Amino acid sequence: MTQPHRRPDLEPMKTNDSATFLAGTALWAVAAIVLLIVQPSPDQRWWLWTCLAGIAGGLFGLFYVRRRNRRAPTPPSDPRWSRAPPSRPTPRTSSDGLTGLPGGTANAFVGCA
Template sequence: MEDTPTDADTTPEVAPLDVDGVGAVAVGTAAWAVGLVLCLVLRGPLADAGNGWWTWVCLTGAVLGLAGLWYVRRRRDAYRRAATPATPDA
């Protein structure tokens, strides 16, 4: 029996792209904001179709995204402060 390489042997390890989540939350918040702008521009047709509530969903997503962005940036900064060695005062 020959020793054939498996997928686990040949697949390189992939490093995480965004460890702290700031980029992901920022992109998601921007997407909700774009959706909100589109809903505001198309307010009339959306209301005629019975989908006027989409505007409120986009507004809620953008506001919660801003809150999430504040949180993940604060968490990232705390992690960075904890990772740097403390310098003793002379």
């Protein structure tokens, strides 16, 4: 029984998790400031506590992501993104000593006349 062709695994997508947590924490802080200005009724004070919990969760997430990034091993460098100049391929030589197309350049002009 033949097995179907399996595609190679994709590389994980690189994201800026710190910016995500900072943006979310900032939004929770803005919501908390708005609620402090508006002063909701006493039975709606849980909204403010929800914002404070969101700020606390965002700060914890920011701490966690930065700690994870510090401890993560450095990934191997990808040769496609290296700053080294690309190596030049050596030209092929044909049987008649001419470089370029296999069989010499004379074969490229056969039938062109």
